[in-house]
Amino acid sequence: MTTFVDRVELHVAAGNGGHGCASVHREKFKPLGGPDGGNGGRGGDVVLVVDQSVTTLLDYHHTPHRRAGNGRPGEGGNRSGADGKDLVLPVPDGTVVLDKRGNVLADLVGHGTTFVAGRGGRGGLGNAALASPRRKAPGFALLGEPGETRDIVLELKTVADVALVGYPSAGKSSLISVLSAAKPKIADYPFTTLVPNLGVVTAGSVVYTIADVPGLIPGASQGKGLGLEFLRHVERCAVLVHVLDCATLESDRDPLTDLDAIEAELAQYGGLDDRPRIVALNKTDVPDGQDLADIIRPEIEARGHRVFEVSAVSRKGLKELSYALAKIVDEARAAKPKEEATRIVIRPKAVDDSGFTVTKEGEGLFRVRGEKPERWVRQTDFNNDEAVGYLADRLNRLGVEDELMKVGAREGDGVAIGPEDNAVVFDWEPSVSAGAEMLGRRGEDHRLESVRPAAQRRRDREAARDETTREYEDFDPFA
Known part of the structure; x- marks a missing residue:
């Protein structure tokens, strides 16, 4: 049963x-009290948050489809709908977010780091918010925008200072178990370790993390064995430690050949040439292992690598190795530039930026693209003529x-607003888009003009009665 997953494809919907x-608004003696429709609530966002307690992407492997809450519709009485609940997805430290094409969207390092993977749609305005002196009683409201849907890829790159690389059964897990408090699985057969192991090491005043990369064999960078799945976990390390088995029982292997093979795989994977290397000749507690270490050590040092003879069983050389790694890690941390405070960058739009573009596509077809036109189309109820006029x-x-x-559009040409796969197409009639006089003042309710204040109605009745009295007094039956 799978217990560790470091790469998943996630389908999110805000x-x-x-x-x-x-x-x-309606009440007694006031049948038309004006518009009072409330606004719709905002849709919830899908947010990725780094959580130190999470170490795997296993949950998203089993349930890759995640959706945030929808906003509630507005109601009468100027009651706005509730906002949708944000969906917060915890991810391990070191998670990289990519799109379907492999472009990096975010690199989430550090507890509490967040990334909005999908933004919720805006709530539609109610007719109370759309009212104006010219549009006193709109008979329509705007629709809510759909939330953003996205297919993203999450990759976990372990945040470790030191990475142990080497052939299967070279003793990497054993070294981690004695250098730190980690308890990885240890056995005498290849590919015992199927997931990266992490341990925390304290050397003097320096505390650093150490990880092993399982399953590196020739061809790993092309997918052979398990190496390709876990090579990404060494990308963030400050130093690489080659763990060479000086007591291997395989006749076709020796430490120098293993070193060359692993270096070739790291070179083909790329991006690790600048990392310092340290070589740990392991299993020197075995007499044959010590003899082999004495033979190959000068040649490895001639290549420019520092060499440590170690043994996870007898604890030989582990203190020296631990302090040497701590020194390199401390120097790498000191050389790393300090994170600058968050800056707000303001990029004003050009004065001639209209916010939309119109392009001709074929004979008699024009396409309008832009944030505002496309949003307005999504918010329009096309079953309501007044909303279409608006x-x-x-x-x-x-x-x-x-x-x-x-651009040469003529009456009757097709106009598409939006992308090709989701556009609204209509026949262009200039008199419709600019001829508000055909419909009067859009959104006005002329019934409101006939509803007069009570004082005005009383004065009108008294004036009518006085007029009737004057006519009666002036009436001459003998005329």
Whole structure:
């Protein structure tokens, strides 16, 4: 049964925004008290958060589809809908977020680091928010925007200062078990370790983490064995330790050949040439192992590597190795640039940026792309003529109609707003987008003009009664 997963494909969907409400306030003696439809709630976000207590992506391997809460629709009485609940997904320290094409979206290092993987949709405005002196009683409301959907890939790259590399059964797990408090699985057969093991080592005043990379054999960088799955876990390390088996029972292997083979795999994987190397000749407690170490040590040192003769059984050379690694890690930390305070970068738009583009696509078809036009289309209820008219007015004020005329659009040409796979297409009629006089003032309710204050109605009745009295007094039956 799988207990460790370091790469998953995750399908996230943020919450949809709630629809706005179209409502008119009604009460006794006041049947048309004006619009009072509330706004829809915002959809919930999908947020990735680094959690130190999480060490694997196993949960997302079993349930890769995650969705945040939707916003609630608005209601009458100026009651806005509740916002959707954000979905917080804990991930291990060192998780890299990529898109489907392999582009890095975020590198999550450090407890509490967050990344919004999917943003919730905006809530639609109710007709109370759409009311204006010219549009006193809108008979429509805006729809909520759909939440962002995304397919992302999560890769775990272990955050370790020291990485142990070497052939299976070279003794990497044994070294971690005696250098730290980690208790990895140890046995006398290859590929005992199937997941990276982490341990914390204290050497004087320096505390650092050490990890082993299981399953490195020739061809690992091309997918042979287990190495390709775990080579990514050495990318963040400050120093590489080659653990060479000086007591191997395989006749076709020797420490120098193992060193060359592992170095070749690391070179093919790439990105590790600048890391310092240390060679640990392991199992020197065995007499034949000590003899072999004495023979090959000068040649390894001639290559420029520091060599330590160690034994996980007798604890030989472990203190010297631990302090040497601590010194390299401490120097690497000191050389690392300090993180600067978060800066807010303001990038104003150009003065001639209209916020949309109009391009001609084929004969009689024009496409409008832009954040505002596409958002307005998503928020429009096309079953409501008044809402469609409101959309036409907004597009006209933005300058879409003028731009269509500039690029040669004629009445009856097709106009698509949005991307190819999800666009709204209509036949362009300039009189619709700019002819508000055909519909009167859009959104106005003329019934409101007939509802007069009580004092005004009383004065009108008294004036009518006085007029009737004057006519009666002036009436001459004998005339």
